[in-house]
Amino acid sequence: MTRAYDEVAVGDTLPELPIPLTRTSIVATAIASRDYQDVHHDPGLAVERGSRDIFMNILTTNGLVDRYVTEWAGPAAVVKAIKIRLGVPNYPGDTMVLTGTVTAKHDEDNRVEIAVRGMNGLGAHVTGTAVVRLPSKDAT
Template identity: 35%
Template structure:
């Protein structure tokens, strides 16, 4: 039995290409589930009164949830054929509070082909950031993605 992977190929990518935005409404339910799923039981992520007692205006999303939002953006765009190699520049600038909608945005900033152990591989750099009602809340940073390269053109000309 074989598995067919679907998704983007390196040849389909262009520098300047925007990734489809991911909008995440930050509900109490979502933040509670995120805190439980990544075992971050700090009350600032699921308890309004406690968060306010620490000086925050409301409970807010945790680091693992925010990093996973970057991965979601890139994986939705590249599909199962892509592999995330690196995340750089992930920096929280301000809180992503419950009751707001966090937007995750990205754009292809660079592409290149590298020689991998199994042949050429396409490397795509995507600039990613999270935005809330007051502007950028996380990033900007870079997610480096590996995509398959169509080698059939080289084989035909050989």
């Protein structure tokens, strides 16, 4: 079901989305995004380069933010922009919890801005903003 622009208000919160951070998911998503940097799949080399273990790549984080927003917005929503900033790494064995809040609405083109945050056991892994265009209530 697609969320309608008219049904969304500034201050609305999106439901939390916990993402288990498994070694397999970190390696598989790095490979799927064609990021073959060894810090995303080789624990020994990641440690040699100063990390405590392999860690999630930014392309995966960006994709997870997109997934989070579009699952909330629905299939008729159009993602117009995602701007993120990475913080602490996502390491295997932890969980990242994505949260979001509607921060602005633009009536002229049905755009909604959402502040997004992904927290893990070390702190904020990702912070940013997503902008989606939602259909009007009569169009859903």
